[in-house]
Amino acid sequence: MTSPQIQQGESSEAEPARRLQASLALDTLLGSLGLYSVIPVLGLLLAAQSDGSGTAIVGTGLFCYTASAGLSATLINRWLPELDYRRGMVGAVLLSAVAFGLLPYTTAGWALCGLLVLAGFGVSVHFLLSRVLVAEVVSGSIGRNRIFSLLQIAVNASATVGPFAANLLYSPSDPRTLMTMVALCYAAAGAVLLPGLPRGRSPxxxxxxxxxxxxxxxxxxxxxxxxxxxxxxxxxxxxxxxxxxxxxxxxxxxxxxxxxxxxxxxxxxxxxxxxxxxxxxxxxxxxxxxxxxxxxxxxxxxxxxxxxxxxxxxxxxxxxxxxxxxxxxxxxxxxxxxxxxxxxxxxxxxxxxxxxxxxxxxxxxxxxxxxxxxxxxxxxxxxxxxxxxxxxxxxxxxxxxxxxxxxxxxxxxxx
CATH class of the missing domain: 1.20.1250.20 (MFS general substrate transporter like domains)
Structure with missing residues (x-):
């Protein structure tokens, strides 16, 4: 028969894992909703927003975002352990919120590309740290795979809704409504992270x-x-x-x-x-x-x-x-x-x-x-x-x- 003390210990260990899982799922759902609401129209937004740069800024801007979102976190590898997960992950999604939110307020090609680099940087850091955190906090391949599967559901749920939000809210003459919604999604993603992230823990x-x-x-x-x-x-x-x-x-x-x-x-x-x-x-x-x-x-x-x-x-x-x-x-x-x-x-x-x-x-x-x-x-x-x-x-x-x-x-x- 399992003693009450052991049961209480297992329960106390499971509770932080449940909070982490819930926070990461909501964070991924909201952040992905923002991302998949802007990605379908990002090329159109760049073409309409740029000051005469034409198609060149579209290709350059999309490359800047894609490259940054894919690799930028690895470029600051030596500094990431100096950030705890709360500052690193919440700061990353807030950076993406600010960068995406500012896109409608500039027409200079260099500024648009710079904002997209920053947005991709936030996405990259957040993605990397969230996966590392699961690997460090959750023991065993079965438990980790369950959380990674839950995050995949959240991403794909947002991927089905995001394009509809883009078509409903995007206007070439005034993209502020859509990009404000995108920024709010990322800000909300940062807020829901806080209850589940461990304090003072770094990769x-x-x-x-x-x-x-x-x-x-x-x-x-x-x-x-x-x-x-x-x-x-x-x-x-x-x-x-x-x-x-x-x-x-x-x-x-x-x-x-x-x-x-x-x-x-x-x-x-x-x-x-x-x-x-x-x-x-x-x-x-x-x-x-x-x-x-x-x-x-x-x-x-x-x-x-x-x-x-x-x-x-x-x-x-x-x-x-x-x-x-x-x-x-x-x-x-x-x-x-x-x-x-x-x-x-x-x-x-x-x-x-x-x-x-x-x-x-x-x-x-x-x-x-x-x-x-x-x-x-x-x-x-x-x-x-x-x-x-x-x-x-x-x-x-x-x-x-x-x-x-x-x-x-x-x-x-x-x-």
Whole structure:
């Protein structure tokens, strides 16, 4: 029989974790609502707001935001441990609130780009610290994956609502209404964070001045299990990026119905909101039965590859696209939370350094995937060989995933 003292101790330990989970979920929901309300019209806003810079400022501004949101947190790696989580995370979302809120009040190209760099900086720091905090506070892959899954639901719920808010509130002649709403979303995200964040706790410093030290990189190359996480995660991110590059271009070229285009692009977000709890339960069962996080990433990559192959089959375009979206959504439900879970489980002393490595892998895979999806796919599609792209990409993904799984079994058998 469990003693009352033990039960009371477990309850007192669980309460901060529950507060943290609730705060992070609300924070992610509100911050993502702000982000997905501005992203669909950001290019239009820049074109309308700039003082004669024309299309140049649109491309430059979007690049400034994307690059900053993806990598800027890793550039200040050596200073992040000097901030506790409360100051770092709340300060980051407030910085994004101010930067987005000021966009309607300037027309100078340099100022617009500067504000977008600051907005992306806040998004980057907040994302990194929130994942590191979960890795440090929550023990075990099952508990971490549940929280990362909850955050994925929050992101995708906002992704389904945000575009409607953008269309309702955005006006090229006066974007202040929309951007005020965006700023308020980020400010509210900061407010809901406060009750759940631990006081006086900071991320553990990395082992060197760089985001990922040479020592950790060498250890990764020499340790098969660590290298498999990096390769599997980067491969999955590469294929994941095809949905928002090659597939989006395919839908835009292949279908004339605006409703159909929107349904295909929004499909994964809607399915994730509805079905993510089921996938989380499946992943938890697999983890309990001994499957490793990288093993589940491998299963996700098989589904990613299958979704690409589906597009290459001689199916009616509507049927092929619908099946591909369904299979892709299953893959994303498993892959999105599990990639953070897998990197959190790496034998790296600093969770900050582990997630810096995750961010480098994600950015590399996503950038290369978007480049190939935007350039190679269009070239083949315009020549009438679009199916060849999907077939080749799907087969290569399946073979690479199979090779990684085979090498893992071979290493395990030899130890």
């Amino acid at each position: 553990l410093a990395t082992s060197g001045k760089w985001p990922v030290s040479r020592q950790i990189l060498l250890r990764t190359l020499r340790t098969p299990t660590m290298l498999r996480v990096v390769l599997t995660g980067t491969l999955g991110t590469f294929v994941y990026a095809q949905f928002y590059s090659a597939f989006a271009l395919y839908v835009g070229r292949e279908f004339t119905s605006t409703l159909l285009r929107s349904a295909f692009i929004a499909g994964p977000a809607v399915l994730i909101v509805v079905l993510q709890p089921v996938m989380t339960a499946v992943s938890s069962r697999l983890l309990k039965n001994g499957t490793t996080p990288v093993g589940i990433l491998g299963y996700a990559n098989l589904f990613f590859g299958a979704s690409m192959v589906t597009l290459g089959l001689a199916l009616p375009p509507v049927v092929g696209a619908a099946l591909a979206v369904l299979v892709f959504s299953v893959a994303e439900m498993a892959f999105g939370p599990m990639i953070s879970t897998a990197f959190a489980a790496l034998p790296i002393e600093s969770s900050l350094e582990a997630f810096n490595l995750r961010q480098l892998c994600w950015t590399t895979g996503e950038a290369l995937g978007a480049l190939m999806g935007g350039a190679v796919f269009l070239t083949l599609y315009d020549k009438g060989d679009g199916r060849l792209y999907w077939e080749a990409l799907g087969i290569v993904t399946l073979l690479a995933t199979g090779l990684l799984r085979w090498s893992a079994r071979r290493v395990a058998a030899g130890t």
